[in-house]
Amino acid sequence: MAIALGYPSRQTLDDMKPTSSRRFRFVVFVFGIAFFAVLAGAVYQSKRTAADLAEFPPPGRMFSVNGVNFHLNCMGSGSPTLILEAGLGENSLSWHPVQSRLAQNMRVCSYDRPGLGWSDLIDTPIQPEHVAKNLRALLNKADIPSPYVLVGHSRGGIYVRAFYHQFPEETQGIVLVDSANEQGPMHQYHHAAWDYQKQAVLMAAAEPLARVGLVRLMGIANADRQPSPLPAEVVMAKTAVQNRTDTARAVVNEITVMRRGLDPSTPPPGSLGALPLLTLTAGNPIDLKLVEREAERLGKNIEAEKALAQIKQAEQNDLARLSSNSRHIIVRDSGHFIMHDQVDEFISAVIEFVKPLALKQ
Template identity: 30%
Template structure:
């Protein structure tokens, strides 16, 4: 499946979304704004990075999806934020995902953050910014703040991945990253096979697709699936997505910064407490080590909240990794709280 729906619950749950019961085969009306691209910001090298922006006002909310996801992951959040908050909210797609072009450049969180910077500059989308990141999207959020400390005035991290993630997992629960590595390797092999089928002409937007290379969730409107299939005929799209997954371990170290200090910047970290369902065949050792994994992840989220004197870690007991889907009200509330606090500080 082209969009694997990685639930990178801190690097393990790459297949968790696939383990869930299949969603009803009915197009989701909340996806309507995401059927067509918004701004296709042209970068200096000619590539285009997609930004879907809604609303107007200040500050500007920049929303970053998790690994394997794209702008539509904010469909429950983005329209609600701009409805009565007098802000502009822009969700963007990494190279190779959503409506963004692919890239043959090696992909890591340093590269994707640079793409975001270049896209915002090209599109003329100026700060001050409130940054919102889910899962691995927390990495670009942290790095962007490091690079633009004065322009970022608030932050919400939604069940974020953490610095030194794989190293911490190997220490606290070594069965988990080992299992995830196997899953990722299988996904990359399938992606390479699908890319080869596209290159050979055996796979086209209208050809049979027995390996589900171009399969999309049944909640996607037909027009959206067709648009994405057409884009996925690009070899650079496949190359970018494979590279980003392969470099996830490197990204967990690139984001580490012991000097990070946010002063009194408004910051909320939302932490999911409900365990994501794992698929049949998951090794028993993985289940046995999940409590240790959860304890360390909770500690890491407290450490992220402590980056600011005004940082909060809000625990979400009744949601798994995709809080924006299961408890969108809490994500919306957190973003609005940070917007209000940032505006009060500015005044």
């Protein structure tokens, strides 16, 4: 008669073996799936970007400046030439509602900064002074002679002022379109650091997602996420270039430089002397009654939003005082993109500003 001594059987021993090998196989399987998904996404993004650029070629011309291809789109004729500098992360198409109409009266050029629109990416963050030097080199390469009237929207306002401070003899006037401030984002606004930190984190996350096609698939960079004044074909072209793999990196670079404005040691905007200056300020963001209603509708802190509106008003007033030869217009019923919201008023104000400058030629 067999006596059970209490030792486990071979089957029991097999059942008791560590499960680490099964876990390892599972991890390898998961990583394999993830690897092939990333690879497929990268191939998809690359092919779609190539197809988009083939379907929507640059409306202007490409010029090589120090090994970097820049897109420049010029219309019209005459002197001085109006140079359009777009805002943060924007490209030359943001000027579509106004460029061709302004070109009926003068020569008007828009262009794309590195990594935006159709221009090549420069991988490292670029200081405003470098942006201005790139623009001047591009204009020289394209044989667009000075003098220039520089039009800067939002962040572009900082770039055009940097151009003037380096090349004052080539600058005949400046138009600031709801311009940013060198000391922004808003030294006096206690939520500024947090707001821009969130923005930087989101953009940093968007960059790797763009490389595997997820930004494109989710429609994050689409130009039609809200009603647009742009024609359908322009919205499609703008969406195509904004879904380029390089765009997210370019925006991250610009935000990186912009956030340095939070440093209290950042100097204020420099004087423009007696340079002809036109400051256009969007009326809606500084209308306290409108701001209060909008904050209430969105569930935001009403007092914080009103404080921000007052800071924006003060910053715009400060910018308008940079020149002793200045005019300041608050454009009513307009958001940040004045050239979209109030096209006729924008065009009239710019033509009126440039006309006496043209007579001096």
